[in-house]
Amino acid sequence: MFTYCVRSALSGRLCVLNTSRCRRPFSASSSEDLDQVRTLLQLCVDRQYVSPGPANTELFQRGMSCSYGPLGMELRRNLLEQWWHSVTRSTAQVLGINTLNSSTVSETDGQERLRIVESGSLKQILGEQELSKEQLIKRLNMLLQRSPSVRGNLLQGALEQFVPLWGLVNKKLPFGLAETGLCFLASDGSGCPAEVMQTSLAWFCSPRTSSQWLDHWTRQRLKWWRKFALSPSDFSSSDVPEEELEEVASRGVRITYSFPWGPEPLETLLSRGSTELLNTHKGAHSKPLVRDGRKSVPHVVSVTGNMDRGVMAYLSNSLQQLKKEDSKQKLHQRKVLKLHPVLAPVKVALDIGRGGTMELRQVCEGLLQEMMEAEISVWPGYLNTLPTSMEQLNAKYDEMGVLFTVVISENTLESGLLQVRRRDTTIKETMHISEIKNFLSRYISAADNV
Incomplete structure (x- = not known):
């Protein structure tokens, strides 16, 4: 069923919901x-x-x-x-x-309203060729008056x-x-x-x-x-x-x-x-x-x-474009969405270092479950099987606005230590796996109370 949105019962003009016809061009100042x-x-x-x-x-x-x-x-x-x-x-x-989006109550305030009309009813009226112009307008107005407004x-x-x-x-x-x-x-x-x-x-x-x-x-x-x-x-x-x-x-x-x-x-x-x-x-x-x-x-x-x-x-407010040299001394533009910690869709990304094993993935699964229980949104980057360098991953997560990237490595299995990278400073620090959930919870809570 098609939905037609009719602007006004009085005018009898139809406006099909088609945003591609309603464009307003923007012109930047430079x-x-x-x-x-x-x-x-x-x-x-x-x-x-x-x-x-x-x-x-x-x-x-x-x-x-x-x-x-x-x-x-x-x-x-x-x-x-x-x-x-x-x-x-x-x-x-x-x-x-x-409250309800649509209403079948008759409005008496004189305002023009959008109305929902079933295409079948509309096509039936328009297909009655024996109707005069006045009769057609009358039938359309009656249809509109019976149709719910949005x-x-x-x-x-x-x-x-x-x-x-x-x-x-x-x-x-x-x-x-x-x-x-x-x-x-x-x-x-x-x-x-x-x-x-x-x-x-x-x-x-x-x-x-x-x-x-x-x-x-x-x-x-x-x-x-x-x-x-x-x-x-x-x-x-x-x-x-x-x-x-x-x-x-x-x-x-x-x-x-x-x-x-x-x-x-x-x-x-x-x-x-x-x-x-x-x-x-x-x-x-x-x-x-x-x-x-x-x-x-x-x-x-x-x-x-x-x-x-x-x-x-x-x-728009959070996008920053910064110049940065990579490991080969090449200058790149680093794009970062520095969304507020409370608004950021993803708080932490979980990844594993090169040479990932089944044990590392199991550690990531355990951390993922912990953070989900603490209502911390997580991006499971460790599920990606394509070979990607950490520089590429960091660039991707910066553009996504991810607050922290946590990397699980062989060292985590031996000592329980993992690497945590901050989006806003790019600083990497070492933290014990038992501390990461509480650290993230405190960080987000503190940002909300500022």
Whole structure:
């Protein structure tokens, strides 16, 4: 079954989900910036962050959800997990929710929405050649009105759940509702939709404190983005120009990242007032909206983030290209993804020295099991049977962003000692096999608490 996404029931125009037709070209400010972008995108494909293909890498560059490889999926999962912890644990009374992506409820807010239409039903109507133009439009509009819409943001779900969950917190303000999920956006005004992994915090507070809460969440969010950055100054905040504010918003702030082609928003914070909340709970549904001491309905501060663009931002921010001489005194460019230890998809790679034996592989299997039990992500490099030099392996793991490379050798069997190489310094040190798990756990835990 094909899925057609129709932008509006009123216009009757169809928009097939085809991102290759909705491209926005990026222009880097210099040839050096352009080379940096090309290098990053190629590295992301080579090292299993995103799947190959021009259309897919273009989606990734634009901050849209794409086909991720295993490392990219793990990086985004780590980022979402850190976002969730930062929002739900930094301030009391933030509750998690999950709402449906599609809805068959009839919307009356006049907004244009993407809708899902079965191709069979659409083809049947278009195949009725005896219909006049007016009849065709009428039939199509009726089909669209009966078809479920897909969400363009997560805020509406939080507004709908406000009343029952306000009772859960004894109708005390402030409190928030947090959610993550895929949304469909008509990207760049083209009308052609693309998926985005969004994060959302709807913060309900009294009208007199909404401005202060907007400032609070701006500081908190900017601090969070900078926490994991190699170059924190690339992340910044700025007010949303008045002409770009949504109609219901009185004030807004964007947190942006400075990509080689220019700044792009990662999160948008808006002071939205109470209009949308009142519209969501009209008539009899508005009775539970008990007013506070000032006889006013709670105001909403929304925090909406794009985690796909966040993944791209951290990969761009962490890429370093360094010049290095190899063992034969040849100058090479060393590419390293210096991802924050908490975000790095792979914490340690396990390899064996030359002349690998069954005993060495058994040691690696034991270490792998230990680290998996400690929830430390491991790349089992020892399973690779192709002959590869340690310099080539180190280059590969640096590009993958692996924090540590552990090499098991004959010496490990004799004395229990193994070699540990650090990604960020390239320093190699000797450590006893019994110490490695605790060392890695302490290192990652310390990095998370910085």
